[in-house]
Amino acid sequence: MSYRKGKKLRIFVTNDDGVNAKGIAALIEMVQPYGEVYVLAPLAVNSGMSQAVTIITPIRLKKIREEENLKIYACTGTPTDCVKLAFSHILPDKKADLLVSGINHGSNSSASVLYSGTLAATTEGIMYHTPSIGFSLCDYTADADFSACIPIGRKIIDKVLNDNFGVDSYLNVNFPKLSINEIKGIKICRQAKGVWREEFEKRTDPHGVDYYWLTGDYVNEEPNADDTDESWLAKGYATIVPQTLDMTNYAELEKMKNWNL
Amino acid sequence: MSYRKGKKLRIFVTNDDGVNAKGIAALIEMVQPYGEVYVLAPLAVNSGMSQAVTIITPIRLKKIREEENLKIYACTGTPTDCVKLAFSHILPDKKADLLVSGINHGSNSSASVLYSGTLAATTEGIMYHTPSIGFSLCDYTADADFSACIPIGRKIIDKVLNDNFGVDSYLNVNFPKLSINEIKGIKICRQAKGVWREEFEKRTDPHGVDYYWLTGDYVNEEPNADDTDESWLAKGYATIVPQTLDMTNYAELEKMKNWNL
Numbered sequence: 307m308s309y310r311k312g313k314k315l316r317i318f319v320t321n322d323d324g325v326n327a328k329g330i331a332a333l334i335e336m337v338q339p340y341g342e343v344y345v346l347a348p349l350a351v352n353s354g355m356s357q358a359v360t361i362i363t364p365i366r367l368k369k370i371r372e373e374e375n376l377k378i379y380a381c382t383g384t385p386t387d388c389v390k391l392a393f394s395h396i397l398p399d400k401k402a403d404l405l406v407s408g409i410n411h412g413s414n415s416s417a418s419v420l421y422s423g424t425l426a427a428t429t430e431g432i433m434y435h436t437p438s439i440g441f442s443l444c445d446y447t448a449d450a451d452f453s454a455c456i457p458i459g460r461k462i463i464d465k466v467l468n469d470n471f472g473v474d475s476y477l478n479v480n481f482p483k484l485s486i487n488e489i490k491g492i493k494i495c496r497q498a499k500g501v502w503r504e505e506f507e508k509r510t511d512p513h514g515v516d517y518y519w520l521t522g523d524y525v526n527e528e529p530n531a532d533d534t535d536e537s538w539l540a541k542g543y544a545t546i547v548p549q550t551l552d553m554t555n556y557a558e559l560e561k562m563k564n565w566n567l
Numbered sequence: 568m569s570y571r572k573g574k575k576l577r578i579f580v581t582n583d584d585g586v587n588a589k590g591i592a593a594l595i596e597m598v599q600p601y602g603e604v605y606v607l608a609p610l611a612v613n614s615g616m617s618q619a620v621t622i623i624t625p626i627r628l629k630k631i632r633e634e635e636n637l638k639i640y641a642c643t644g645t646p647t648d649c650v651k652l653a654f655s656h657i658l659p660d661k662k663a664d665l666l667v668s669g670i671n672h673g674s675n676s677s678a679s680v681l682y683s684g685t686l687a688a689t690t691e692g693i694m695y696h697t698p699s700i701g702f703s704l705c706d707y708t709a710d711a712d713f714s715a716c717i718p719i720g721r722k723i724i725d726k727v728l729n730d731n732f733g734v735d736s737y738l739n740v741n742f743p744k745l746s747i748n749e750i751k752g753i754k755i756c757r758q759a760k761g762v763w764r765e766e767f768e769k770r771t772d773p774h775g776v777d778y779y780w781l782t783g784d785y786v787n788e789e790p791n792a793d794d795t796d797e798s799w800l801a802k803g804y805a806t807i808v809p810q811t812l813d814m815t816n817y818a819e820l821e822k823m824k825n826w827n828l
Contacts, residue, residue, distance in 0.1 A: 356647075357617035357681045364778040365767070381779075386617075386682075390765045391779060419814060420618045420690060421647075429681060433762040465826060475816040492828040496815040501694040504651045506626070517625040518642075518652060546828075548819035553680060554757040555736040558809035565726060567753040567807075 315341035315467070318402040318436070320388045322352040322410065322423025325370060325380040329409035332452035333441060336459045337406055338376065340467075344402070345370075345378040346392040348385060348423075353412075355384045355423035357430070367391065385423035389430035404467065405431030408441035409452050409459075415442075415480045415535040415545065416498040416526065425549070428476035432551055437466050438476040444539060445483040454486040458544050462492070475548040482539050490542040497547050498534035500526045575636075576602035576728070579663040579697070581649045583613040583671065583684025586631060586641040590670035593713035594702060597720045598667055599637065601728075605663070606631075606639040607653040609646060609684075614673075616645045616684035618691070628652065646684035650691035665728065666692035669702035670713050670720075676703075676741045676796040676806065677759040677787065686810070689737035693812055698727050699737040705800060706744040715747040719805050723753070736809040743800050751803040758808050759795035761787045 317337045321330040325347040337343055349368070365383040372378070381391055385407065393400050407427040414422045424440045431438030441459055443450055462479060465471070478497075482489060504522030511517055526536050535545040578598045582591040586608040598604055610629070626644040633639070642652055646668065654661050668688040675683045685701045692699030702720055704711055723740060726732070739758075743750060765783030772778055787797050796806040 351623060354620040354622045355617075356619045356687065358619040358645075359615040359617075359682055359765075359781060361615045361781060362612060364770070364780045366776070366778055384619075387781070390781065390783075391767050394765065394767045395769065395779070417694070417812065420812065421620055426617065433678070433764075461828060465828065469826075475819045494820065494823045494826060494828075496817070496820060497813055499813065503694075504620075504655065506652050506655045508656065509625070515627070517627055518656070519625045520620060520622055520648065520651065522651075546823075547814075548816040548823060549814040550816035550819075551678065551681065552758055552760065553808075553810040553814070555809040555811035556757070558736045558811075559755065559757060562755045562807075562809060565730075565755060567722060567726065567755075 315403040316397065317341060317343050318392055318397060318405045319343060319345040320347050320385055320407050320427045322348065322355055322385045324348050324351045325378065327411060328449060329411050329443065329452060332455060333406055333409050336456045342375045344392065344397055346388045346396055347380055348388060349380045349382055352384050352423045354421050355426065356421050357386050357426040358384045360384060360387050365391065385427040386430050389427050393434050402436050404463065405436045405438040406441065409455050410442035411448065411450055412446040413442055413444040413480055414440065414478060415539055416500040417502060419478055419497065419549065425478055429551060432474065432476050435473060437471060439463065439466060439479060440476065441479045443481045443483065454484065454489055455481045457486065458489065458492060462546065475550055478547040478549050480535060480539055480545045482542055482544065484542055488542060489544055492546060493538040493543045494546045495533055495535055495538055498526055498531065498536035499528045500524055500536065576664040578602060578604050579653055579658060579666045580604060580606040581608050581646055581668050581688045583609065583616055583646045585609050585612045586639065588672060589710060590672050590713060593716060594667055594670050597717045603636045605653065605657055607649045607657055608641055609649060610641045610643055613645050613684045615682050617682050618647050618687040619645045621645060621648050626652065646688040647691050650688050654695050663697050665724065666697045666699040667702065670716050671703035672709065672711055673707040674703055674705040674741055675701065675739060676800055677761040678763060680739055680758065680810065686739055690812060693735065693737050696734060698732060700724065700727060700740060701737065702740045704742045704744065715745065715750055716742045718747065719750065719753060723807065736811055739808040739810050741796060741800055741806045743803055743805065745803055749803060750805055753807060754799040754804045755807045756794055756796055756799055759787055759792065759797035760789045761785055761797065
């Protein structure tokens, strides 16, 4: 680790699976060698929370644990609330050198990024002009093995810190569900075009009233593309997609210039 | 209205301010001349819900009202859930010719789109390959005057339907808080770069325990730009930004090609 030698960095950590998830413990382990670590994560599971903010109810904040160079807090808010609350009330000088989010239990490639609380937190990090990386492992289970993520994650963090990367973009990193020896490498690539095709399953409760459970499958709409996060993950690579906060479709904007309104 | 003469269209309507908001009533009025209208909106206010989906609890669905060419439902889910549930259980053949969302009470220009439930619903419409338009009025009040939105909105809908616009992009339409005579025109433009700079206000409850309320202000990071939604709205124009679901930052991706990982 050659970046900013001698300087102890301040790293902010959050996630969407909640403060007690195995993935955030792995992420804390990943970043502890870099300096002082501040954690503020949701108390409850916040999967699929996207960039939601808590407007209608207030938020409760709790200190969970403190040791040298590590302070862990949790709150009743969303991942986005966690970032805002940390930059408002937790981080000294309201600043961090790096924001990391995850490690998510489950892939956040392709269209999943739109629903992801993990990536919403990194979006929010860019709002606070802080280099931000979201990490996800393609394994939804609670006891997923995050050991391969740690050295690869540090390699990416080193690069981001050394290059001063990340004023306008955050990085969306996905790890395949493989051991460190099986992972073939790291690919920088684009987001695959795909959709979550959801069906609600209708059931009837013991009182005779209907209710609906969200279920669904991901559909890759570019199954033959060889330059997407989906394609590289399938081949056994970790993937990095630089992601923007500017959602303007410039190609479409150009075409619309002849609209006569 | 010259589009698809003689064909009765099927329009799906949702919002994030809830099924009882004045804005969705104005939106229903806007689209009723086009054909049969299906509405499924949240029962509760869902402002700031972004693309959140309800995973941990099931959803309840309720029919509110039915008349000729108009069916109104509400559910306990988010705006994104509303779209998914409509395409799963409400819309005949699981299809609509057009999705419209709003009219939001409050602006959804610049960075607000990231937090917006209104625009999340249009994102979701594109996932179902349905032309989608989100409408917002720069007036947060519950009794906002939406009358100017209706004729301008119809003009935009006509264009979208005639041009078969909208397989990959949805439109983000914002109206200034002005009367129809004061609005200077419609501008097609890009999303302004800006952030919500939030502070949490700390209070103490009657039991002596602290809690935090989200507050915040929008900061336009391009105050001198003259080609953004923010700049045109300030000059009295309605704005249209075509927005993408691909969050890859291609300029950054190009630069990262020399990363040696």
